[in-house]
Amino acid sequence: MVAPYDTGARLLAEEVPGDNALAVSVGELAGRLKRMVEGEFGHVRLRGEISGYKRVASGHAYLCLKDDAAVIDGVIWKGQASALAFQPQDGVEVIATGRLTTYPGRSKYQIVIERMELAGAGALMALLEKLKAQLAGEGLFDAARKRRLPFLPRVIGVVTSPTGAVIRDILHRLEDRCPTHVVVWPVKVQGEGAAQEVAAAVRGFDALPSNGSVPRPDLVIVARGGGSIEDLWAFNEEVVVRAVAGCSIPIISAVGHETDTTLCDHAADLRAPTPTAAAELAVPVLADLRLAIDGHRLRTERCARRHV
Structure with missing residues (x-):
């Protein structure tokens, strides 16, 4: 006959007959x-x-x-x-x-x-709205801090991919409107490390001395072609927004198509609906300037004749 399991309290531990549970540490x-x-x-x-x-x-x-x-x-x-x-x-x-x-x-x-x-x-949009509210609360998107663009920039810096249609469209439109010295800072515009490269390029242009071997831009264009929100996400990253907002050179943001909006657009001094439109906003039409100058010259000559 097996003795019943003893549940009584003891001062010292000891093995109980029928108890198979050995003590472990x-x-x-x-x-x-x-x-x-x-x-x-x-x-x-x-x-x-x-x-x-x-x-x-x-x-x-x-x-x-x-x-x-x-x-x-x-x-x-x-x-x-x-x-x-x-x-x-x-x-x-x-x-x-x-x-x-x-x-x-x-x-x-x-x-x-x-x-x-x-x-x-949904989670992506929630993250975007949360970051937007945070940065807006710091004043990075305030209209009061946005600067006017130079009327006729001598040097334009472009932050974009060196290959693809974007840089070609910008260069062609500038050539058609008003040939200008362009300095391209090549970056990745999508994928891992893209945001860090874009931010570094913006800061790099801002750090150029006015009398250095590489001319300091009077205006910077940050540009990328269209894509999904995932494709454009680098331009929503906090590091890019802070670099754009902190740049002392006026910046045009031209990221995506007309319906695309990124946080980089809010931080820039001006948003362009497309990269081509950014080139149009950057410079006036040279032929129109010449016509205006000729018109002023003729008016000046007429005034002088009337005086004489």
Whole structure:
């Protein structure tokens, strides 16, 4: 006959007949849980809203993903955080891909995020509106800070891709209207690193000395052809908006087609509906100027004759 399991309290632990549960250390149990979680959830995709996003000095990023039912901690290591195609912000819904792991020291589990994308066009627009409101609140889009364009710029700087129809259209229209010295700063206008290149180009033009080997522009055109909101996203990035708003040279933004609007357009001194239109806004028509000058000359001569 087997003795019943003794549930009485004891001062010292001892093996009880019939008890198959041997005591294990806390560390051993934590290790078993870690191996089980990592083995079972080695690849997961989670949809949730970002909360408490913070990027620390080491370059790693920490956040929570939450929905109506639960919250899970997450971490993005430095390399993956730098490669994200957007700047994460609280309140934005995303889809995170990674693996689950545990942190035995705090009895917690978390997702190590390897890739993160916005959860659809709605989330993308929400991120855009959030960033727009933030930058507008700082005064970067105020009409009072916008400058008038020079009437007849001697040098025009163009920030765009060196290949493609955009730069050709700008050069052809300038040639037709009023031949002008053009300096092109070639950049990527789409994809990873595009925003950083565009911002660096704007700052580079602004940093040129007035008497240097490369002429300092009197006017800058930031241009790109049309595309989807994803294609144009580099011109919505905060780094580009701040570079355009902080440039001491007047800027025309000509990004996308007439119906496309980016945050770069709001920060620039003037928005052009197309790159070709930007060239038209940049310079007057030389033939019209000559006609106007001839008209003034004739009026001056008539006035002089009447006086004589």
